[in-house]
Amino acid sequence: MQKNILIIGACGQIGTELTYALRETYGSDRVIASDIREGNEALMNSGPFELLDATDYDAMEEVIAYHEIDEVYLMAAMLSATAEKFPMRAWNLNMNSLFNVLNLARQKKLSKVFWPSSIAVFGSNTPSVNTPQHTIMEPSTVYGISKQSGERWCEYYYNKFGVDVRSIRYPGLISWKTQPGGGTTDYAVEIYHKALADQKYTCFLKEKTKLPMMFMDDAIKATLQIMNAPKEQIKIRSSYNLAAMSFNPRELASCIQKHIPNFEVNFQPDFRQAIADTWPSSIDDLRAQEDWNWNADFDLEKTTAEMLKQLNNKL
Numbered sequence: 001m002q003k004n005i006l007i008i009g010a011c012g013q014i015g016t017e018l019t020y021a022l023r024e025t026y027g028s029d030r031v032i033a034s035d036i037r038e039g040n041e042a043l044m045n046s047g048p049f050e051l052l053d054a055t056d057y058d059a060m061e062e063v064i065a066y067h068e069i070d071e072v073y074l075m076a077a078m079l080s081a082t083a084e085k086f087p088m089r090a091w092n093l094n095m096n097s098l099f100n101v102l103n104l105a106r107q108k109k110l111s112k113v114f115w116p117s118s119i120a121v122f123g124s125n126t127p128s129v130n131t132p133q134h135t136i137m138e139p140s141t142v143y144g145i146s147k148q149s150g151e152r153w154c155e156y157y158y159n160k161f162g163v164d165v166r167s168i169r170y171p172g173l174i175s176w177k178t179q180p181g182g183g184t185t186d187y188a189v190e191i192y193h194k195a196l197a198d199q200k201y202t203c204f205l206k207e208k209t210k211l212p213m214m215f216m217d218d219a220i221k222a223t224l225q226i227m228n229a230p231k232e233q234i235k236i237r238s239s240y241n242l243a244a245m246s247f248n249p250r251e252l253a254s255c256i257q258k259h260i261p262n263f264e265v266n267f268q269p270d271f272r273q274a275i276a277d278t279w280p281s282s283i284d285d286l287r288a289q290e291d292w293n294w295n296a297d298f299d300l301e302k303t304t305a306e307m308l309k310q311l312n313n314k315l
């Protein structure tokens, strides 16, 4: 049987690049992009697209049947900063979309599911340096609570119903093709845009707030790797810790200054500081390394060189 893939939330920061990567691998026609609204021109021109509300079970079931979908990547979610403003909308979107996909998989309408979790599942009682895979998890944000609950449900559906669901706790993601929206780690993308456009940036986090981060190419690599690994190798069915680098806004600014010496940054923390304060500063991802051979390619220097080069080309 030919295997078709559906990406839900294909127009977002991760969804866009995941769509391109999957189309590259499996062919455009076999990878269906979907979102609640249309994406940028390049994405829309790259292959089939469906308008789909991830909270609408019937619509999702119909798209899956019509396109003979076998695998779903559920990338639709409301991120941490926006979720604090709209708690119930965030909870409904983040949880109902997951239940829709898990229930369709439970009914054998799908054979494999990818669902992203986040470093936001941890909280202020979690050891913040080299945060272990299994540790105290008391998230205090709406987004973090939804991701932690989601992890428990993924593991439950695997144990009870054999649903082959795979998940990664992404760090903050840095990318140049599509901007993030509504996250606490978004500063690490905005800063590059502002460095090139205005040579100055006002950061909404304090200069010493160190967070785990990753370049998008690594995030996509990890996603394809965990999805392509043999089933027996996926020993964690909640979600895997994943790491590449950790830095604070001051360190990122200094790295940019090596390329743009007159770049200036100042700090005006807003409500997102309180969110960042509860998240780890670095992550232990040994289990991902051991179980499915994870290793990152991009450190801060390499990420910065690539971001500035690609954004410059775009301008």
Ligand code: SER
Residues within 6 Å of the ligand: 079, 080, 081, 117, 118, 119, 120, 143, 170, 171, 172, 173, 182, 183, 184, 185, 186
């Ligand atoms: N990058 C996300 C956020 O900041 C965390 O998963 O909300």
